[in-house]
Amino acid sequence: MSMAMRxxxxxxxxxxxxxxxxxxxxxxxxxxxTKSALxxxxxxxxxxxxxxxxxxxxGVAAGLSTCGYHPVIxxxxxxxxxxxxxxxxxxxxxxxxxxVIAGAYGGLSDSFDGAxxxxxxxxxxxxxxxxxxxIVPSDAHQAELALDYALTRKNPVYIRLNRNAMxxxxxxxxxxxxxxxxxxxxxxxxxxxxxxxxxxxxxEAAEELSKVGIEAEVFSVPFIKPLDAETLFASAEKTxxxxxxxxxxxxxxxxxxxxEVAFRRGLNAKVDNIAFEDKFxxxxxxxxxxxxxxxxxxxxxxxxxxLIK
Amino acid sequence: MxxxxxxxxxxxxxxxxxxDELAFMAAAFxxxxxxxxxxxxxxxxxxxxxxxxxxTCLYFDRLNIDPKNPRWEDRDRFVLxxxxxxxxxxxxxxxxGFFPQEDVxxxxxxxxxxxxxxxxxxxxxxxxSTGALGHGISVAVGMALASKLSGKNxxxxxxxxEGCLNExxxxxxxxxxxxxxxxxxxxxxxxxxxxLDGTExxxxxxxxxxxxxxxxxxLVNDEKYDGNNTADILKSFEWLDSTPNVPKCVIYDTIKGKxxxxxxxxxTWHGAVIDDEHYEVGIKQLRKDKEEKEARL
Numbered sequence: 001m002s003m004a005m006r007x008x009x010x011x012x013x014x015x016x017x018x019x020x021x022x023x024x025x026x027x028x029x030x031x032x033x034t035k036s037a038l039x040x041x042x043x044x045x046x047x048x049x050x051x052x053x054x055x056x057x058x059g060v061a062a063g064l065s066t067c068g069y070h071p072v073i074x075x076x077x078x079x080x081x082x083x084x085x086x087x088x089x090x091x092x093x094x095x096x097x098x099x100v101i102a103g104a105y106g107g108l109s110d111s112f113d114g115a116x117x118x119x120x121x122x123x124x125x126x127x128x129x130x131x132x133x134x135i136v137p138s139d140a141h142q143a144e145l146a147l148d149y150a151l152t153r154k155n156p157v158y159i160r161l162n163r164n165a166m167x168x169x170x171x172x173x174x175x176x177x178x179x180x181x182x183x184x185x186x187x188x189x190x191x192x193x194x195x196x197x198x199x200x201x202x203x204e205a206a207e208e209l210s211k212v213g214i215e216a217e218v219f220s221v222p223f224i225k226p227l228d229a230e231t232l233f234a235s236a237e238k239t240x241x242x243x244x245x246x247x248x249x250x251x252x253x254x255x256x257x258x259x260e261v262a263f264r265r266g267l268n269a270k271v272d273n274i275a276f277e278d279k280f281x282x283x284x285x286x287x288x289x290x291x292x293x294x295x296x297x298x299x300x301x302x303x304x305x306x307l308i309k
Numbered sequence: 310m311x312x313x314x315x316x317x318x319x320x321x322x323x324x325x326x327x328x329d330e331l332a333f334m335a336a337a338f339x340x341x342x343x344x345x346x347x348x349x350x351x352x353x354x355x356x357x358x359x360x361x362x363x364x365t366c367l368y369f370d371r372l373n374i375d376p377k378n379p380r381w382e383d384r385d386r387f388v389l390x391x392x393x394x395x396x397x398x399x400x401x402x403x404x405x406g407f408f409p410q411e412d413v414x415x416x417x418x419x420x421x422x423x424x425x426x427x428x429x430x431x432x433x434x435x436x437x438s439t440g441a442l443g444h445g446i447s448v449a450v451g452m453a454l455a456s457k458l459s460g461k462n463x464x465x466x467x468x469x470x471e472g473c474l475n476e477x478x479x480x481x482x483x484x485x486x487x488x489x490x491x492x493x494x495x496x497x498x499x500x501x502x503x504x505l506d507g508t509e510x511x512x513x514x515x516x517x518x519x520x521x522x523x524x525x526x527x528l529v530n531d532e533k534y535d536g537n538n539t540a541d542i543l544k545s546f547e548w549l550d551s552t553p554n555v556p557k558c559v560i561y562d563t564i565k566g567k568x569x570x571x572x573x574x575x576x577t578w579h580g581a582v583i584d585d586e587h588y589e590v591g592i593k594q595l596r597k598d599k600e601e602k603e604a605r606l
Contacts, residue, residue: 024458045458048489056447056481063451066429066437067459068382071451087478090441091448095429 005162006104008140010035012147013072014042020151024064026050028057028075034104034161036074054083061099062091070098070151076110077103077119077160081126089129092156096131100150101158106136107196107247108293109163111286118281119160124252126158127225133157134225136246136254138199139168142222145176152177160196164286167200169220179223181231187217190304191235191269194245195221195254198274198295202245205300214308224254229261236269241307243272247295250275272307274299311337313603318404322376326369328540329605335365335539336599338400339568341413343595345396347583351417351425354572355565355579356470357397359501359536363561364394364401366542367466367497376406379433385463386436386452390445390479391470391499392426393580399423399432407434443476445469446496450486453494464493471504475513480525486556487526495549496527496558499536501565505579519560528557536561568595 024046031037040047050057061071080103092099110117127134137143150157185206194202199220206216217235236242246254255273274294314337339361346352372385389398403410415421422431426440437448449467456463504512522529535541545559566572569591
């Protein structure tokens with residue numbers, strides 16, 4: 001188990017700030033939660049707390065960006081994806097400005113705060129915007145790599161962060177930086193593609209499946225846009241089955257983005273998707289909440305077995 | 310394009326213009342805007358006519374810019390938050406030398422770089438794409454913060470109408486600018502008191518605007534300035550130069566649809582198509598105004 005993703009991200013911003021004089025960080029009165037305060041402490045002159053005003057947050061960042069700075073706006077994913085969407089679309093995306101949108105508390109990870117604070121539609125919103133890239137890291141290290149990647153880009157990049165700690169997975173830096181799906185396990189019977197915390201669950205499920213003779217090929221897919229569908233589809237056509245797992249609504253999320261490609265390309269495999277159906281989340285402990293909404297080792301095992309039958 | 314106008318435009322950036330010269334230039338631009346909107350059958354006359362003198366004075370008296378190098382890093386920035394006055398901005402940018410003046414006639418044509426609303430990656434001289442109201446002040450604050458961080462100390466100007474000030478984001482940005490004591494930042498309010506659906510009083514009263522802006526921590530002009538009078542605008546620039554370097558706002562009293570009797574102060578001319586009949590009446594009035602101003606030179 002590594003440190004919480006938000007903490008790793010905040011520490012990484014502070015660590016690389018010296019090498020990135022163009023980086024400025026803006027927060028909306030949640031810097032002690034998002035951990036962007038760590039950057040603020042290290043580089044106070046390049047840190048701005050705009051108060052609880054996410055529209056202004058994105059607009060100010062866009063203005064800085066037109067003048068040669070590379071802003072990172074850090075706030076809760078739900079409020080960035082809903083309260084700043086107009087500014088992110090019209091100021092950042094339309095002008096293709098180099099900006100990083102770091103959405104803390106992605107998915108259900110702000111579990112106790114309930115549905116008002118849970119971002120279950122952020123990926124759908126951001127991936128629909130032209131010029132935007134969307135990354136869903138699967139552990140603390142991938143979150144750091146996502147920031148490294150985003151700072152090399154001349155366009156906006158959305159990074160969906162998790163509030164909590166999750167198991168480390170082995171990520172090759174070059175594969176990540178190339179935007180590729182990352183193979184975590186070889187298998188011949190089923191392909192499981194996941195991102196965020198669901199990637200670790202997929203690995204646990206694969207070990208469980210192995211005990212009953214089912215070998216799953218597991219991918220962590222941090223890049224939703226651009227999407228490395230071809231790697232996943234090649235694997236799925238080898239195994240004959242594809243199970244996607246995501247901490248997002250089915251509408252417009254990871255599975256949906258793969259379906260868009262498959263609709264044109266065709267896909268010779270049986271498919272199932274674990275995602276949230278058309279309803280809001282609720283309050284509760286994170287792991288229990290995920291399980292209730294279908295994200296658990298047990299459910300992945302069950303759905304994988306059903307796909308293989 | 311008159312000889313006198315061409316003669317004046319050739320001096321851009323080389324000398325200061327008199328208020329009368331700027332008034333003549335603005336009148337000529339307004340005439341051109343009216344013609345382009347008539348030709349194209351689309352665009353926003355009311356707010357463009359309202360800000361013609363302001364944009365003229367900014368681009369021909371105030372902004373430190375280089376039309377040959379539109380992305381010059383040290384340039385002053387201008388954000389037209391009321392982006393629907395695009396035909397006004399394009400006419401002035403073209404006259405200032407950012408792109409050919411004849412191109413303004415392609416305004417809003419399919420394939421033209423002169424988009425319906427300002428687009429920074431397509432149009433030389435546009436510092437920020439606008440159109441969604443209420444974005445401009447935030448963006449300008451970001452530019453002004455960058456000016457200080459980089460030590461370049463260029464100035465940033467942002468122009469809004471009432472519509473932008475209806476948007477909550479504007480007030481978020483105003484509060485934030487005051488908190489950060491942002492320097493080299495000026496908000497220009499083209500205060501024509503008419504919105505799309507009706508008068509400001511009918512749609513969303515902003516008064517007492519000066520007191521509101523002051524309560525949000527901005528320095529606001531005490532003296533009244535007529536934003537359709539170039540001598541007044543030059544006086545307001547003197548006020549800007551003689552006051553402390555804090556977030557400042559100048560409220561200009563203007564007239565929506567200025568220069569044509571049937572459109573002055575009328576919300577119905579916010580974005581109405583100028584048909585042949587109205588064009589014939591209006592263009593005579595605008596030409597007469599321009600000729601009178603030329604005669605004063």
